[in-house]
Amino acid sequence: MSHASLTRSAAYASIATALFLAALKLWASWVTGSTAMLGSLADTTLDLIASLATLLGVWVASHPADENHRFGHGKAEALAAIFQVMLITLSAGGIALRAVTRLVEGGQTAAAEEGIAVSLVAIVATFALLAWQRHVISKTGSVAIKTDHMHYQSDILLNLSVIAALVIDQFLGFGAADPLFGLGIALWLAWGAWRAGGEAMDHLMDREWPEERREEFLAVLAKHPDIRGVHDLRTRTSGADDFVQFHMAVDPHMTVVEAHALMDEVEERIAREFPGVEVLIHPDPEGLVNEEGVAAEELLPDRAG
Missing domain, CATH: 1.20.1510.10 (Cation efflux protein transmembrane domain)
Structure with missing residues (x-):
């Protein structure tokens, strides 16, 4: 059903x-x-x-x-x-x-x-x-x-x-x-x-996801070798629907076409791990600092292992 x-x-x-x-x-x-x-x-x-x-x-x-x-x-x-x-x-x-x-x-x-x-x-x-x-x-x-x-x-x-x-x-x-x-x-x-x-x-009031679920989401992103960092992660739930948006740090030398292809790959991976979640991604060149002065790399979990 x-x-x-x-x-x-x-x-x-x-x-x-x-x-x-x-x-x-x-x-x-x-x-x-x-x-x-x-x-x-x-x-x-x-x-x-x-x-x-x-x-x-x-x-x-x-x-x-x-x-x-x-x-x-x-x-x-x-x-x-x-x-x-x-x-x-x-x-x-x-x-x-x-x-x-x-x-x-x-x-x-x-x-x-x-x-x-x-x-x-x-x-x-x-x-x-x-x-x-x-x-x-x-x-x-x-x-x-x-x-x-x-x-x-x-x-x-x-x-x-x-x-x-x-x-x-x-x-x-x-x-x-x-x-x-x-x-x-x-x-x-x-x-x-x-x-x-x-x-x-x-x-x-669009409360953020529980911290544990946010960490699971970031862990999925951290598995992709071409994602250099993530910042401004925002999550919310509306009824049965979940929404996520974030800025993703990528190689600054990537072309627009390459960055777009990477975002498609990331969205497919998220769809497998978090089915039904609607995602909005904004690509940033690696090294960019957000409005709060936090580098994108700081918000991804340790990639060790």
Whole structure:
């Protein structure tokens, strides 16, 4: 399957799961009166909205570059992830408010058996979805699916918390358990939103590749005997697309034709080692110093061996 087909399939699976679980939890919230279950329902409802946003994001991101978007549409995934983060944050705030109100005003849950059964079904369905999402992420690296995946991971803990709250409240007689677990769920969701938001912002702000990957890229360049040095290396990721640009020091006596042929060779080598990366190379005569006063040769790893 293609990148676009995989990400869309994960988004469709997420929507179907959220619809199924929302219907179950709506009924369970009504029969149990549990704050934790209500929080789980609110989270699942927002899961559905977020999954629809994810589908839109990966659909837009799958469009190829065009006249108005020369670098493609990959950042649509990051925008979808940011939208999800906003929804998760709202969900966490609503659940926390409900939990605090319940602690102050009191109240009791009911129908523990039904609530526990619904939560167990939700756990099984969520595990199945997470397994497919992990497969899609391993193949595509989609930031939107990663955010969705992280949110559904928290749903496992959320549903376990609902079970624990109902058991402690109704079978052990500790009435504050339900709102306390609801508050814990809210804090967990807020932490997940913070982490997911950071990765999405990295994509939107064109954060450099991790240092390890940059070093691997430079090591590939260092293997070519005609590359005398590299400077002004810039990297970024946009959705499923990676972009690299750099200045390459070459023999100052090379003709333009020879330098062009060398760049073609380098691009072919990069394509083999880093498939799918879009590369822009600027040739410089050896010995040129960049604007920061750093010689190109200084940025290539040791060629020894």
